[in-house]
Amino acid sequence: MDLFTKFIDTYPVFLKGMLLTFQLSIVSIFIAIFIGLFFAFLKISKVKALERIADIYIFLVRGTPLVVQIFIFYFGLTSINMPDFWAVVLGLAFHNGAYIAEIFRGAIQSIDNGQLEAGRSLGMTMGLAMSRIILPQAIRRALPPLGNQFIIALKDSSLASFIGMYELFNVATTYGSVEFDYMSYLLIVAVYYLVLVFFFSIIVRMIEKRMASSD
Amino acid sequence: MSDFIMIKVEKLNKSFGNLHVLKDIDMTVKDSEVVCLIGASGSGKSTLLRCLNYLEFKDSGLVIIGGEQIEKETHDLNKVRARVGMVFQHFNLFPHKTVIENVIEAPIYVKKISKEKAIIEAKALLKKVGLSDKENVYPSKLSGGQKQRVAIARALAMKPEIMLFDEPTSALDPELVGEVLATMKELAEEGMTMIVVTHEMGFAREVADWAVYMHEGRIVEVGHPKELFSNPKEKRTKNFLDSVL
Numbered sequence: 001m002d003l004f005t006k007f008i009d010t011y012p013v014f015l016k017g018m019l020l021t022f023q024l025s026i027v028s029i030f031i032a033i034f035i036g037l038f039f040a041f042l043k044i045s046k047v048k049a050l051e052r053i054a055d056i057y058i059f060l061v062r063g064t065p066l067v068v069q070i071f072i073f074y075f076g077l078t079s080i081n082m083p084d085f086w087a088v089v090l091g092l093a094f095h096n097g098a099y100i101a102e103i104f105r106g107a108i109q110s111i112d113n114g115q116l117e118a119g120r121s122l123g124m125t126m127g128l129a130m131s132r133i134i135l136p137q138a139i140r141r142a143l144p145p146l147g148n149q150f151i152i153a154l155k156d157s158s159l160a161s162f163i164g165m166y167e168l169f170n171v172a173t174t175y176g177s178v179e180f181d182y183m184s185y186l187l188i189v190a191v192y193y194l195v196l197v198f199f200f201s202i203i204v205r206m207i208e209k210r211m212a213s214s215d
Numbered sequence: 216m217s218d219f220i221m222i223k224v225e226k227l228n229k230s231f232g233n234l235h236v237l238k239d240i241d242m243t244v245k246d247s248e249v250v251c252l253i254g255a256s257g258s259g260k261s262t263l264l265r266c267l268n269y270l271e272f273k274d275s276g277l278v279i280i281g282g283e284q285i286e287k288e289t290h291d292l293n294k295v296r297a298r299v300g301m302v303f304q305h306f307n308l309f310p311h312k313t314v315i316e317n318v319i320e321a322p323i324y325v326k327k328i329s330k331e332k333a334i335i336e337a338k339a340l341l342k343k344v345g346l347s348d349k350e351n352v353y354p355s356k357l358s359g360g361q362k363q364r365v366a367i368a369r370a371l372a373m374k375p376e377i378m379l380f381d382e383p384t385s386a387l388d389p390e391l392v393g394e395v396l397a398t399m400k401e402l403a404e405e406g407m408t409m410i411v412v413t414h415e416m417g418f419a420r421e422v423a424d425w426a427v428y429m430h431e432g433r434i435v436e437v438g439h440p441k442e443l444f445s446n447p448k449e450k451r452t453k454n455f456l457d458s459v460l
């Protein structure tokens with residue numbers, strides 16, 4: 001049986017896996033953005049205790065393997081009856097939040113201080129100047145590295161296979177072991193990932209283009 | 216010109232760490248007066264302006280704006296800033312907003328006036344600074360002189376009692392300086408109280424009611440611009456004027 005027939009025979013199952021991969025990554029990234037923003041604000045708060053909290057969080061995430069983090073979330077959260085899907089999503093969000101926090105922090109700090117001063121000199125509160133002046137510019141600047149992080153998150157979601165979620169990678173290895181043909185299914189799953197990543201990149205580029213229209 | 220005192224500064228001091236930047240500054244500016252502030256780079260001119268609208272906090276001394284003594288403890292400083300317009304050397308326009316959006320932003324979100332009203336007022340201001348045709352353009356498409364005129368319109372949109380200008384023409388190509396000074400002159404003629412840090416001596420002579428020379432954080436000499444520039448009493452003032460003229 002050649003690769004193409006295998007592809008045709010298995011695509012309904014792979015598409016389901018792709019959907020799960022897509023859901024895992026989209027939902028976890030969505031949550032990670034809020035976690036990231038939150039910790040980015042702690043980092044730039046100029047309040048030592050808050051900065052320290054953010055540092056510890058980032059240290060923990062960077063200093064431990066993602067697969068360990070996912071397992072800790074999985075066993076921790078399913079023991080309090082959280083569904084598998086959400087346990088994995090929160091594990092991924094916890095992980096990506098740290099990287100996204102650093103992306104946002106860098107982007108916010110890259111905005112010229114004159115922007116904040118201009119806003120404040122017009123009577124804006126710190127919060128208003130942040131939300132109306134600084135963040136819109138920072139988010140624009142953060143988009144390319146964020147897009148990059150999204151793609152990493154998408155590929156990292158393959159680790160969910162270790163706890164038995166039938167996302168793309170698990171589908172591939174299951175077919176591989178049942179049919180004693182890992183190579184074919186790994187090549188097939190690589191194509192699915194490429195398609196997903198390609199699709200993601202296009203969306204990110206579209207958003208970037210729309211936001212860049214002012215420059 | 217009335218005798219109402221718009222700004223009064225008494226014994227104002229400000230340090231950054233060990234650096235004592237403003238030393239016992241005293242200054243009184245009446246309604247509709249235009250004051251030019253001159254002095255070498257690093258003499259504390261910007262810091263003085265920034266203390267007047269509380270972008271920096273004074274260490275000690277009094278700042279009285281429109282008859283009210285302003286203190287961190289008793290005043291909402293955001294409201295105070297809204298009353299004192301500021302124009303920066305590098306314009307600091309919001310690059311993600313069009314010209315008119317730059318102008319209506321604070322009236323809508325700080326003063327909470329309706330968008331319709333803000334737009335009508337912004338259009339009038341843009342007309343006044345000669346930029347009616349640039350309403351819907353982003354700042355990146357403007358020349359430096361146009362940017363600074365938008366920045367002036369943006370500050371005026373808050374209907375400030377006082378306007379502070381921190382070297383408004385220093386970042387401009389020489390051929391663009393005139394249009395900004397003309398706008399400022401018009402504003403002065405309308406009776407706006409203004410403190411202007413500038414080295415445009417021609418403007419100072421023509422428009423300013425008096426000039427202040429600052430040196431190392433102190434006001435060294437005050438006088439009518441023509442008098443101060445041609446007949447400085449202090450040696451330090453003379454040395455400075457010789458170096459810039």
Ligand SMILES: Nc1ncnc2c1ncn2[C@@H]1O[C@H](COP(=O)(O)OP(=O)(O)O)[C@@H](O)[C@H]1O
Pocket residue numbers: 231234236254255256257258259260261262263
């Ligand atoms: N935020 C700050 N932190 C530390 N030093 C500052 C700060 N702002 C200004 N200074 C210092 O204060 C002095 C006066 O600066 P400034 O008011 O900008 O002078 P000018 O506008 O007359 O050139 C300079 O030595 C400058 O380096």
Ligand SMILES: [Mg+2]
Pocket residue numbers: 260261262381382
């Ligand atoms: Mg200065």
